[in-house]
Amino acid sequence: DTGVSQDPRHKITKRGQNVTFRCDPISEHNRLYWYRQTLGQGPEFLTYFQNEAQLEKSRLLSDRFSAERPKGSFSTLEIQRTEQGDSAMYLCASSLEVSGEAFFGQGTRLTVV
Amino acid sequence: SQQGEEDPQALSIQEGENATMNCSYKTSINNLQWYRQNSGRGLVHLILIRSNEREKHSGRLRVTLDTSKKSSSLLITASRAADTASYFCATPKTDSWGKLQFGAGTQVVVTP
Numbered sequence: 001d002t003g004v005s006q007d008p009r010h011k012i013t014k015r016g017q018n019v020t021f022r023c024d025p026i027s028e029h030n031r032l033y034w035y036r037q038t039l040g041q042g043p044e045f046l047t048y049f050q051n052e053a054q055l056e057k058s059r060l061l062s063d064r065f066s067a068e069r070p071k072g073s074f075s076t077l078e079i080q081r082t083e084q085g086d087s088a089m090y091l092c093a094s095s096l097e098v099s100g101e102a103f104f105g106q107g108t109r110l111t112v113v
Numbered sequence: 114s115q116q117g118e119e120d121p122q123a124l125s126i127q128e129g130e131n132a133t134m135n136c137s138y139k140t141s142i143n144n145l146q147w148y149r150q151n152s153g154r155g156l157v158h159l160i161l162i163r164s165n166e167r168e169k170h171s172g173r174l175r176v177t178l179d180t181s182k183k184s185s186s187l188l189i190t191a192s193r194a195a196d197t198a199s200y201f202c203a204t205p206k207t208d209s210w211g212k213l214q215f216g217a218g219t220q221v222v223v224t225p
Contacts, residue, residue, distance in 0.1 A: 091156070101158045102213060104157070
C-alpha cells in the first residue's frame with residue numbers, strides 16, 4: 001500500500017498521559033500536514049512540514065503539542081499531559097504540489113478519559 | 114472561522130436520485146477541492162477545480178465554480194448507498210503553504 005499510513009488507528013489514554021502518533025506519507029511527497037477533526041466539524045490545520053522543516057504551526061497547537069519530521073520522511077505528533085479537550089481525530093496528509101491534491105491517512109482517533 | 118461553508122448540513126435521498134450540495138468561501142482562491150469522508154475514516158480527494166474553470170466532471174460527479182459569487186456546487190448523479198458519507202469543500206490558503214481550509218461538511222445519507 002503506497003498511501004499515507006497512520007499509527008495507531010485508535011488510542012485511549014488517561015488524562016495527564018503523553019501520547020505520540022506516527023504518520024508515514026507517500027514517499028515522494030515532501031509536503032506533510034497535520035489536521036485535527038472533532039465530531040461534526042471539518043479538519044482544522046495544525047502544522048505543516050516541507051521536508052524536515054516545520055514551516056507553520058497553528059495557534060491551535062499549544063505548548064503541549066510538538067511535531068517532528070526528522071529525516072523528511074515520517075512524522076510524529078506528540079501531545080504531553082493530555083486533556084479531555086484533546087479528544088479528536090488526528091489526520092495526516094501529504095501532497096506533491098503546494099495547493100494541490102492532498103492525500104489523507106485514515107487518522108488516529110484519540111480518546112482522553 | 115473556516116473558509117468553506119457547505120450547505121445543506123445534511124441531505125437524505127433515495128438511491129437513484131441526484132444529490133446537490135453547495136460551498137461558499139470568503140477569500141480569493143486558485144483552486145477549490147472536494148473531499149469525501151466515510152464515517153470514522155480519512156478523507157478521500159474527489160475533484161479539484163481551478164479558479165479559471167467553471168465546470169468539471171469526474172464519473173458521476175459534476176462540480177461547478179462561480180468565482181464572482183465565491184461559491185461551488187457538487188452534484189452526485191444517480192446516487193448509490195455507497196455514496197453515504199460526509200462531503201467537504203476545501204480551499205488551499207495561497208499565502209500559507211497551501212494548507213487546506215475546510216467547511217463543516219454536508220452529511221449525505223443515501224437509502225436503498
